[in-house]
Amino acid sequence: MRTYEVAFIAAPNTADDDLSKLNSQIEHIVAERGGKITKVDNWGRRKLAYRIGKFDEGIYTFVYIEGVGQEIAEVERRLRVTDFVIRHLTVRTDEDLKRAAKLKAKRKGVVASRNIDDDFDLDLEDEDELMEEV
């Protein structure tokens, strides 16, 4: 199973009805194809870092999807044909998250200051102590 993050920005003048309609459409598409929505993040209205078309702000939504890929293709198509969606981005996250989890587990396992990072920390602490003494 793969995990994805689909982000899209709706135009600031979008009606709440249209937005919730799109959300339920996405839900439907994903469910129909055997995927699962694990989380929906609503950032609401936010200032854009740069102008898109004639808009200075947008309504941000992030949808976290678990699935195989087909549902993503359909969701993306849906976003592209929806007029009030001014920008969208899909990111596959399972591989990076797995890597991050592995690193975290590894760090927990090695308590002794065998790796270089820990040595660095120790050096810094020593320096701080020295400074205090002075």
Add this chain to the structure above:
Amino acid sequence: MAEMETDDRDRRSPRGQRTGGRRRRISRISAEKIDYIDYKDVKLLQSFIAENGKIMPRRLTGVTAQQQRKLVEAIKRARNIALLPFTKY
């Protein structure tokens, strides 16, 4: 020509000596043990872009090569959905 080269070499500071005020020995990414650099974490990413919106070189920020690669990807994603600017002014 040969003389100029020696001049350049002499002006270079000895290894390990701090040359600029911006240099940080340990970045926030290492200090807070961030394994997954999220493109949505605008606050974190902002600390790695310069005033004009450019991505800072790792010699100024102190991140590792691996972290820099992930960071660059995250910053570019963030730019794509207008969380970060491509340029400022």
